[in-house]
Amino acid sequence: MGPNxxxxxxxxxxxxxxxxxxxxxxxxxxxxxxxxxVYQEIPEAFADFEVRDxxxxxxxxxLVDLHLHAPQYTFRATHMDLELLEWLENYAFPxxxxxxxxxxxxxxxxxxxxxLRDSATTRACMFGTLHVEATEILMELLEKSGLHTMVxxxxxxxxxxxYLREESADVSGEATVExxxxxxxxxxxxxPILTPRFIPxxxxxxxxxxxxxxxxxxxxxQSHLSENLSEIDWVQELCPTSAFYGDAYDQFGxxxxxxxxxxxxxxxxxxxxxxxxxxxxxFVAHCPESNMNLASGIAPIRKYMQEGLKxxxxxxxxxxxxxxxxxxxxxxxQCSKLRWRVIxxxxxxxxxxxxxxxxxxxxxxxxxxxxxxxPGYEFDAVVLDDSRLKDVEPVSVADRIERFIYLEQEExxxxxxxxxxxxxxx
Amino acid sequence: MGPNxxxxxxxxxxxxxxxxxxxxxxxxxxxxxxxxxVYQEIPEAFADFEVRDxxxxxxxxxLVDLHLHAPQYTFRATHMDLELLEWLENYAFPxxxxxxxxxxxxxxxxxxxxxLRDSATTRACMFGTLHVEATEILMELLEKSGLHTMVxxxxxxxxxxxYLREESADVSGEATVExxxxxxxxxxxxxPILTPRFIPxxxxxxxxxxxxxxxxxxxxxQSHLSENLSEIDWVQELCPTSAFYGDAYDQFGxxxxxxxxxxxxxxxxxxxxxxxxxxxxxFVAHCPESNMNLASGIAPIRKYMQEGLKxxxxxxxxxxxxxxxxxxxxxxxQCSKLRWRVIxxxxxxxxxxxxxxxxxxxxxxxxxxxxxxxPGYEFDAVVLDDSRLKDVEPVSVADRIERFIYLEQEExxxxxxxxxxxxxxx
Numbered sequence: 001m002g003p004n005x006x007x008x009x010x011x012x013x014x015x016x017x018x019x020x021x022x023x024x025x026x027x028x029x030x031x032x033x034x035x036x037x038v039y040q041e042i043p044e045a046f047a048d049f050e051v052r053d054x055x056x057x058x059x060x061x062x063l064v065d066l067h068l069h070a071p072q073y074t075f076r077a078t079h080m081d082l083e084l085l086e087w088l089e090n091y092a093f094p095x096x097x098x099x100x101x102x103x104x105x106x107x108x109x110x111x112x113x114x115x116l117r118d119s120a121t122t123r124a125c126m127f128g129t130l131h132v133e134a135t136e137i138l139m140e141l142l143e144k145s146g147l148h149t150m151v152x153x154x155x156x157x158x159x160x161x162x163y164l165r166e167e168s169a170d171v172s173g174e175a176t177v178e179x180x181x182x183x184x185x186x187x188x189x190x191x192p193i194l195t196p197r198f199i200p201x202x203x204x205x206x207x208x209x210x211x212x213x214x215x216x217x218x219x220x221x222q223s224h225l226s227e228n229l230s231e232i233d234w235v236q237e238l239c240p241t242s243a244f245y246g247d248a249y250d251q252f253g254x255x256x257x258x259x260x261x262x263x264x265x266x267x268x269x270x271x272x273x274x275x276x277x278x279x280x281x282x283f284v285a286h287c288p289e290s291n292m293n294l295a296s297g298i299a300p301i302r303k304y305m306q307e308g309l310k311x312x313x314x315x316x317x318x319x320x321x322x323x324x325x326x327x328x329x330x331x332x333x334q335c336s337k338l339r340w341r342v343i344x345x346x347x348x349x350x351x352x353x354x355x356x357x358x359x360x361x362x363x364x365x366x367x368x369x370x371x372x373x374x375p376g377y378e379f380d381a382v383v384l385d386d387s388r389l390k391d392v393e394p395v396s397v398a399d400r401i402e403r404f405i406y407l408e409q410e411e412x413x414x415x416x417x418x419x420x421x422x423x424x425x426x
Numbered sequence: 427m428g429p430n431x432x433x434x435x436x437x438x439x440x441x442x443x444x445x446x447x448x449x450x451x452x453x454x455x456x457x458x459x460x461x462x463x464v465y466q467e468i469p470e471a472f473a474d475f476e477v478r479d480x481x482x483x484x485x486x487x488x489l490v491d492l493h494l495h496a497p498q499y500t501f502r503a504t505h506m507d508l509e510l511l512e513w514l515e516n517y518a519f520p521x522x523x524x525x526x527x528x529x530x531x532x533x534x535x536x537x538x539x540x541x542l543r544d545s546a547t548t549r550a551c552m553f554g555t556l557h558v559e560a561t562e563i564l565m566e567l568l569e570k571s572g573l574h575t576m577v578x579x580x581x582x583x584x585x586x587x588x589y590l591r592e593e594s595a596d597v598s599g600e601a602t603v604e605x606x607x608x609x610x611x612x613x614x615x616x617x618p619i620l621t622p623r624f625i626p627x628x629x630x631x632x633x634x635x636x637x638x639x640x641x642x643x644x645x646x647x648q649s650h651l652s653e654n655l656s657e658i659d660w661v662q663e664l665c666p667t668s669a670f671y672g673d674a675y676d677q678f679g680x681x682x683x684x685x686x687x688x689x690x691x692x693x694x695x696x697x698x699x700x701x702x703x704x705x706x707x708x709f710v711a712h713c714p715e716s717n718m719n720l721a722s723g724i725a726p727i728r729k730y731m732q733e734g735l736k737x738x739x740x741x742x743x744x745x746x747x748x749x750x751x752x753x754x755x756x757x758x759x760q761c762s763k764l765r766w767r768v769i770x771x772x773x774x775x776x777x778x779x780x781x782x783x784x785x786x787x788x789x790x791x792x793x794x795x796x797x798x799x800x801p802g803y804e805f806d807a808v809v810l811d812d813s814r815l816k817d818v819e820p821v822s823v824a825d826r827i828e829r830f831i832y833l834e835q836e837e838x839x840x841x842x843x844x845x846x847x848x849x850x851x852x
Contacts (some may be wrong), residue, residue: 074818077832078825080759081777104818111816239541263621295763295775333506334718334748335764341721342768351507389590392500392530399504406503406747 003032006046007381009054010397011038012094013061013096013373014357015306021373022397027051028059030379032287033420037375045321048380052425054383056398057195060356061371062122062380062418063325064363067222067285067314069127070138071096071105075114077321084228084294084319092318096129096154098165105134106141112323113141118410119323122380122418123367125150125222125262125285127195130166132179136143139183139190146416146423148367150378152195152222153179154209160383161202166206173209180217192217198224199235199248207252214253220366222285223249226273227265228296246273246282256280260366264314265290266304267297274307283310283366286358288331298339305354311384312363314354326408328353333405335383352402383415383425384408429458433807435480437464439487439799442730447799448823454485456805459846462771462799466767478851480809480841484826485799486546486782487750488806488844490789493648493690493711493740495553496577497522497531499538503747510654510745515587518744522555522580523590527615531560531780532567538749539567543837545749548806549793551576551648551711553621556592558605565609565616572842572849574806578621578648579605579645585626592632599635604762606643615845618643621648621767624650625661625674632680640679640691646686646792648711649675649800652699653691654722672699672708682706686792690740691716692730693723700733703743709792710737712784714757716745727758728773731780732759738789739781752834755781759831778828807842809851810834 011026021038029036029046037043042051072092081092099105116124127133128151133152142149153176157166166172176194183192194210196202202210214221226232226245235245241246247261249255256265257280264285269277277284286301304311313328314320318326329352336350364371370378386400389407404412416423435451453471455462463469468477498518505517511691525531528574542550554561554577556706561579568575579602583592592598602620609618620636624629628636652658652671661671669675672689675681681689683706690711695703703710712727730737739754740746746754755778762776790797795803812826830838842849 076827077829078821080828080832108818111818113745114816262472289760292760292763297765297767298764321829334715337718337721338724341723390540392534392537395504399501402506403503403747406506411837 003030003049005030005050005052006042007052007054007059007383009057009059009383010032010178011059011373012397012401013035014353014361015372015374017354017357020353020356020398020401023271024397028373028381030420033379035373035375035377035379038373039244055217057414058384058386058397059381060384061360061364061373061400062382062416063359064312064367064371065121065124065315065323065325066283066312066363066366067261067287068124068317068320070109070112071099071129072318074108074316080099080293083230084296085230087294093125093160093164098136099129099131100247102137105131105137108230109141113138113145116323117145117147117423118413119325120382120384120408120413121147121323121325122416123148123364123370125366126355127152127222130154130156132175135179136182136186143187143190146418146421148189148418150191150193154195155206156197157206158203169203169205169209172206173213176210176213180213180219190218194219194221196223196254199245200231200238203385207254211253214259218259221254222262224267225263226268227291228294229268234399235265244270244273246276250280254291256282259348260367264316266361267291267299274304274309277309281310283312285312285314286332287314287316287320288335289328290316292320292331292335292376294319298335298343300339300344300347301307301336301350310362310365311358312366313359324408325359326405329359329405333360352405355402355405358377378379379417379420381417382413385412385414431456431476431478432468433478433485433809435483435809437519437799438823438827440787441798441800442781443780443783446779446824446827450823454799454807456846459805461801461803461805464799481773483840484812484823485790485807486810487799488808488842489546490727490738490793490797491550491714491741491749491751492688492709492738492789492792494550494743494746495750496538497525497555498533498744500534502744506719509656510722511656513720517612519586525555525557525560528559528563528673531557531563533566535564539571542749543571543573543849544839544840545751546808546834547573547749548808548812548842549574549790550798551619551647551792552576553580554580554586556590556645558601560617561605562608562612565613568728569613569616572844572847574615574844576617576619576646578619580621580623581632582599582623582627582754583632584629595629595631595635598632602639606639606645606816618645620645620647622649622680626657626664627673633680637679640675640685642735644645644685647680648690651689651692652694653717655694670696670699672795676702676706679825688792688816689740691725693717693725700730700735703735704733709737709738711738711740712758713740713742713746714761715754716742717759718761719747720745724761724769726765726770727762727776736788736791737784738792739785744772750834751785752831755785755831759786759787764785773827774840778831781815781831782827786833796797805843805846808839811840820829
């Protein structure tokens with residue numbers, strides 16, 4: 001396929017959280033990698049564009065995963081019996097230590113990237129490990145996959161076992177600079193993102209180093225925030241001068257004021273923390289499955305949306321068990337219903353169109369104009385086939401989308417385009 | 427396959443909720459439709475039995491679904507925006523009314539039964555509609571499928587629209603007797619179960635009729651209990667003399683004292699209700715996904731298990747979105763973690779082996795000696811293939827079972843046996 005082409009099918013996307021925009025048997029025009037427009041019939045001006053006909057299938061924007069840990073994919077969906085801090089110590093840290101071995105990393109990341117490529121995800125922000133070589137292997141594989149991603153070599157120089165801790169803030173900083181320079185040479189669609197693991201893993205000195213690196217290279221940042229009650233207490237002990245968890249990042253200028261920043265979880269953000277996130281334009285990566293699996297709690301996403309925060313969804317593999325962003329939408333709806341029922345009935349449950357918005361345009365904003373079929377958006381699209389779900393009577397496009405949220409399976413994803421390039425059509 | 431044969435593979439089952447019993451590369455002997463035993467090598471005495479080798483695959487007891495609504499399968503995973511009573515009125519009742527048309531019923535139930543057959547479920551208790559003809563069509567299809575099931579023609583003579591309400595208690599009772607007599611003639615593995623929809627749908631006169639029918643035919647019963655707060659208030663209004671919701675059934679002798687009884691949901695059962703359930707041997711069908719989707723709440727299953735109640739799992743299609751009982755296990759674990767975190771931290775979250783037990787031996791008890799590989803149990807088994815999930819290093823059998831809970835997909839179910847009969851091997 002050249003840079004100009006047309007997809008035909010049942011088109012569905014969200015310009016706003018409130019509703020789906022649906023064009024049945026419509027045409028979606030791609031021009032030079034961007035969405036030119038959505039029409040009922042092919043406009044005269046594009047009559048010579050190549051046409052791919054998806055028939056009765058659904059065409060939606062590619063999904064955006066704002067938070068996941070690629071090295072943890074090996075043990076996804078197992079060891080779901082502990083809370084965050086004990087889970088890190090017992091399962092996540094030992095698993096990540098294995099990526100010191102480049103051969104292991106190539107095999108494990110190979111499996112992960114193949115699955116991510118086959119999913120409905122077109123964009124993702126993810127954690128690697130502290131190992132530069134392994135992280136670059138992950139990035140090579142992602143670059144080849146056709147996805148557009150941001151990947152972080154993790155920084156961690158305290159409060160983890162010897163086998164998974166950088167020797168000092170300077171060693172960590174130097175490795176980070178080496179890695180960033182490599183990335184600039186090697187990758188086009190796989191960008192580095194600064195990744196202090198979380199406050200408990202990073203000394204003040206390391207945070208200061210990262211701020212210098214951020215200002216020099218103008219890099220975005222991702223980390224964790226207010227996920228678990230014990231974690232929050234620990235951060236307060238470690239940073240007694242911080243007014244709240246997010247302030248512990250902000251004291252080093254690493255809370256979104258200068259560069260785009262994602263904070264995963266935000267289950268327990270206080271009003272002060274919410275205000276600061278809003279002022280600084282911090283993106284919340286809502287990871288509902290992980291927050292259940294690690295018994296963290298339920299984030300008040302309705303409140304964040306009402307307050308005007310930027311919110312997207314994350315699979316959080318392997319606190320979450322799967323790379324499937326439809327499942328993340330399902331869990332987001334279900335958790336919001338339980339939160340409404342048992343915690344706070346002033347915050348209405350999330351709807352299908354709202355979680356769809358979060359998984360497309362909401363998180364997509366972190367990548368620029370991504371996650372919608374409005375003109376000028378990057379052309380990220382996936383084609384969905386629900387013919388497996390046999391029906392007695394016709395089902396509306398909106399209902400078919402809702403069914404995908406609950407019933408999606410791997411083989412239902414039939415085609416994927418990222419920034420106008422075909423990743424697969426099968 | 428004859429009545430005597432052997433399955434080889436990685437065998438896993440739960441005798442008690444606390445732990446998996448695992449025999450790697452073991453043999454499971456079927457003799458005359460019953461489990462003869464599990465061994466490491468084929469015993470001399472069975473050396474002439476035919477052997478089916480599942481290789482590295484997993485062999486587990488068939489799963490038991492204690493609660494689902496077959497006619498609602500058509501709209502599963504859509505219309506998830508209302509609570510129970512409004513959801514019934516707006517979605518479930520109109521969908522069920524269509525089964526007045528036998529041709530529609532044959533198509534819709536055909537799709538449902540095909541899927542149930544392909545799943546890991548070997549036994550299920552389900553609601554049909556109030557229509558005798560459609561319910562018998564469903565039962566015919568189930569009988570052909572090879573599954574063992576209990577199916578209810580629904581009784582409902584009040585508080586529903588004209589188009590889905592029986593004319594009177596006597597009309598409902600007579601139709602029920604006609605249906606039971608037909609079932610005895612027609613079906614061997616598909617048994618009738620009495621099914622008053624729930625207290626709000628049934629007049630006192632109808633409940634009295636059903637009690638007479640139960641005593642005459644000695645039939646088990648299934649219904650709904652303490653699912654939703656508005657429903658519970660309504661039952662109290664309708665039955666002012668009842669001490670609690672379950673007592674409204676018990677006043678008519680329809681709460682397990684005489685015949686085996688399943689009550690679905692029990693999200694809000696009081697201590698009194700719990701005590702009565704225990705005295706009467708009532709089975710709780712825990713339907714966690716439905717309880718999230720309809721914003722009902724989270725049932726205290728740990729408490730029920732501690733109190734010694736009989737508990738199984740239900741998909742509750744279409745309050746639940748799928749027939750997949752692995753998903754029911756996942757939701758049961760996840761909900762129990764949120765309940766522990768936000769409602770009551772004295773009730774520990776459910777573990778993988780506990781929900782596996784509920785979905786096998788726990789619910790299986792309603793069918794007799796079903797749901798385990800202990801000697802003398804009916805030979806219900808499914809073969810699971812997780813080769814789709816590529817691994818860098820070997821994964822333990824227990825971890826592989828845990829992964830199925832979170833990651834199962836339709837094509838992973840490779841073989842199924844019910845009461846010693848092969849349903850499929852593919």
